[in-house]
Amino acid sequence: MKFKALLLALSLVSISTFAQEKVKYTKEQIKKMEQFLFNEGFPGPSTKKISTIILKNGTVNKGFCNDIETKKGQIYEISTKDSATKKQMVFNAENVSEMYIYPTKLAKILKVGRYMSNVKSLSTKKLNKYTTGEHIQFVNQTVSLKNKKDDKEFLMQLINPEFNDVISVYHDARAKETGGMTVGFGMQVSGGVTKSYYVKKGDKVIWLHKDDFEDNYDFLFGDNAEFMKKYPKKSVEWDYFSFLVNEYTEMTNG
Template identity: 25%
Template sequence: MRTFTLIYLLLLSSICFGQSFVPVLSVDGMTASKEVYVIKNDGTKIEGKISSATLVNDILKSVNIKSKDGVKYKFKAVDIKILAVKPTDVFQFEQSMTAGSIQELIGREFDQVVDQEYVYYEQAILPGKKNKFALMQLLNPGFDHVVKVYKDPNANETGSLSISGVKVTGGIDKSYLVCDTGSNRAVLLQKKKYKKEAQSVIFSKCPDIFNKYYGDDNFNWRDFAEHVYVYDQLCSEQD
């Protein structure tokens, strides 16, 4: 019944999801945050504030954190499982601009679908033959039970409209880095190869259910966030 209801509402709706992932937090936004925490590979949690961050080719490689008791730490990406950053009010406003399309999807409030309190960075292995670790921003917190979508630091964008520095329309990335939940090895997913590769490379867990409702004719890149959300709802309980 849950599956039927979800798909029925999706098919009736004329609203596009429009790539409604959470917006990307800049390094300035990260360092402006008053509250962060790190979970190390061994499970240790350290709370504090970011004093600086190191990027190589726009890839987050390390962060310096001053803990609440004044201790200074430097963490490399390989040492961190999760970095959680509590964003400023300005970023939360930008994030709220994406609420409409998610709420329209099946009548759920944005904060019931997406975890808005923190921006999450997770350790992942970049695509390629060498095991290069990076901290990548998770773009689908709250509907990441099957697939995790990360910002591709090298992605190009379609055109966008900004007001007072806040992006309100457009700006759809032409590529993302994607991992199966439970794995930290990312694969590159590109707009130009989406129809050909996505259903076999990414959405492969319950093809009999998922592919029934998403044929080639309506499997478009602009709806990638919708596909991820529906896949999460349909396939998260599949073995």
């Protein structure tokens, strides 16, 4: 037991040492790390495509989503017209386990406009993330809003469905963005980075703000020594977050 405890202590010290070492990245590596891999948050549902709502009791409902009622950015009620019976249905968000909806065309147009007006987006974000017609996934999660409120269940948009095996990242509907400088014809040359997300690892869900990124770095990635050596906290930035989550997932899964 003492030997195992010693090995664990040495492992933790080793990880801590890796975390303190700085790594200098090439321009190509930085450009890759700045790639925005999360899905964008879309504000409204399409009324012309069939949405799927799965209740906690396992019932699956398919219909055209007419409206989503929100309060302070959080969903509390969903209205649909059943695709088979045409009956109007209303679902309380607290009874929903998962929901799959499609974005409106207007929402996609607005997102593309925002994309095209940001120089940084043109080089670091993929346009298909803005124009995709794929569904948006919402999952029922118990969270403390901004880590200040009592724990409560909310339907939250999963924005890394392609790589959420270990860490799930959810859209913060009330998140702000970093400021930037605008030149020419309204072209933004800096800023525009989302400042906060809700993040789940294991059974723990936290509201992660860019100012708290370094404090939570060990919680997010500290159990992977190889990752911590390659991407120590003192060498990375908040702008790399989506890349880091994806890279950590790939390195953890082997």
